[in-house]
Amino acid sequence: MTMTAPGSIQADSSGGLPTHPGPVPPCPARGLVCRNCGATFGLIAEHACAECFGPLEVDYDYDLLKAVTREQIEAGPQNIWRYVALLPVGQDPADRVSLDPGLTPLVRADRLAEELGITGGLWVKDDSANPTHSFKDRVVSLAATAAKRLGYRKIAAASTGNLANSVAAHAARVGIPSFVFIPSDLEPGKVVQSAVYGQTLVAVDGSYDDVNRLTSELAETDEFEDTAFVNQNVRPYYAEGSKTMGYEIAEQLGWRIPAQVVIPMASGSLLTKVDKAFRELTAAGIVEATEWTIFGAQSAGCDPIATAFEQGWDVVRPVKPSGIAKSLNIGNPADGPYALDAIRRTGGSVGRVGDDEIVQGIRDLARTTGVFAETAGGVTVAVLRQLVADGRLDPAKETVVLNTGEGLKTLDPLEPVVGPTHRVEPSLRSVRAAGLIG
Numbered sequence: 001m002t003m004t005a006p007g008s009i010q011a012d013s014s015g016g017l018p019t020h021p022g023p024v025p026p027c028p029a030r031g032l033v034c035r036n037c038g039a040t041f042g043l044i045a046e047h048a049c050a051e052c053f054g055p056l057e058v059d060y061d062y063d064l065l066k067a068v069t070r071e072q073i074e075a076g077p078q079n080i081w082r083y084v085a086l087l088p089v090g091q092d093p094a095d096r097v098s099l100d101p102g103l104t105p106l107v108r109a110d111r112l113a114e115e116l117g118i119t120g121g122l123w124v125k126d127d128s129a130n131p132t133h134s135f136k137d138r139v140v141s142l143a144a145t146a147a148k149r150l151g152y153r154k155i156a157a158a159s160t161g162n163l164a165n166s167v168a169a170h171a172a173r174v175g176i177p178s179f180v181f182i183p184s185d186l187e188p189g190k191v192v193q194s195a196v197y198g199q200t201l202v203a204v205d206g207s208y209d210d211v212n213r214l215t216s217e218l219a220e221t222d223e224f225e226d227t228a229f230v231n232q233n234v235r236p237y238y239a240e241g242s243k244t245m246g247y248e249i250a251e252q253l254g255w256r257i258p259a260q261v262v263i264p265m266a267s268g269s270l271l272t273k274v275d276k277a278f279r280e281l282t283a284a285g286i287v288e289a290t291e292w293t294i295f296g297a298q299s300a301g302c303d304p305i306a307t308a309f310e311q312g313w314d315v316v317r318p319v320k321p322s323g324i325a326k327s328l329n330i331g332n333p334a335d336g337p338y339a340l341d342a343i344r345r346t347g348g349s350v351g352r353v354g355d356d357e358i359v360q361g362i363r364d365l366a367r368t369t370g371v372f373a374e375t376a377g378g379v380t381v382a383v384l385r386q387l388v389a390d391g392r393l394d395p396a397k398e399t400v401v402l403n404t405g406e407g408l409k410t411l412d413p414l415e416p417v418v419g420p421t422h423r424v425e426p427s428l429r430s431v432r433a434a435g436l437i438g
């Protein structure tokens, strides 16, 4: 394994409280394994297999995972690092480069359940409560911590918005340079939140897939040799951050895996890692063995995984994305085949919804739960409605839907359809004329 280079990324711990007072647990990661051919590697800074170019994933020592207990996790900090005994990096708190996201609310959604006819119980996992208001803080904390460990000095990303916000904020927190590349047509809320941290922000006149191709080329240049692209060269570590969403759901349900989960998909990584988290908790004996079903959600403007699911394909054909759910607009999803596998293996399905349904989904969730989701959350709620309506999701079983981002970041599609219900002069007469009092 590459060791930390002198002068590489250091967390500024001044002013921070000690986050993990207990002894440092052993790192449970054995190395990286190719998901395609099974070749194994050390904990290196690569995301593609040297043998077959397949994607690499962190591989664990299941004996170490089996030693992890609920009590040990519960005694940890109130953030993702309580699961560090199940993660590949960050065992020593001093090594972490993190905004300490996680333990976001699991909100009981009884009113939405009633409206949709769900009787088995409905919950919203609300990741808008993370420090930069999306689930991406989980993956960036893992990626930035791995970057430090592997000796990188800068972090970077190609992003559909939320990743940009989180990478720039993490870099600002520890005082390292970051380089974030976004499609130039992102929502103003996401552009401002990426720019405010005072880091390098490059708007690219192209789609996310164009941006991703550009950063792959940049990663090969001398200037970016010391830069970790969080979702490219350290992607195996980045991806593990998404597992914490699955761990939290189980812990917040009282160490139980829910029967059904509905998950929005961009690259498909989050979905595969929630499934991995459930498998690990089961294998480690932390939860009782049970069956679960995973459903994927996409927008009609970017539905390559939905199409592959319907057609029975194992591979995903790239599309040119459009539509308002920009955080999900990845036309060539890297984890598409693995997401399809998790969905099919658990007996799930994929729904797709158009822009009007997405806006309705945002409004339905807000109106019935008080949670204001970004467009990706609108996709998930609208897909939930669709899955119940056509009988693919069992309304008698406990269901969790993921809200992965904050509504204030994507106000644009809401502005034309919601606003003040009345407009009055500052007088009782005017309020009376408006019909609010008799």
Ligand SMILES: *Cc1c(COP(=O)(O)O)cnc(C)c1O
Pocket: 134, 135, 136, 162, 163, 264, 265, 266, 267, 268, 269, 270, 271, 327, 328, 374, 376, 377, 404, 405
């Ligand atoms: C990135 C993102 C996702 C999906 O991420 P993948 O792991 O690439 O599928 C979902 N919701 C929001 C809000 C995101 O920003």
Ligand SMILES: [Zn+2]
Pocket: 034, 035, 036, 037, 038, 039, 049, 050, 051, 052, 053, 054
């Ligand atoms: Zn391989």
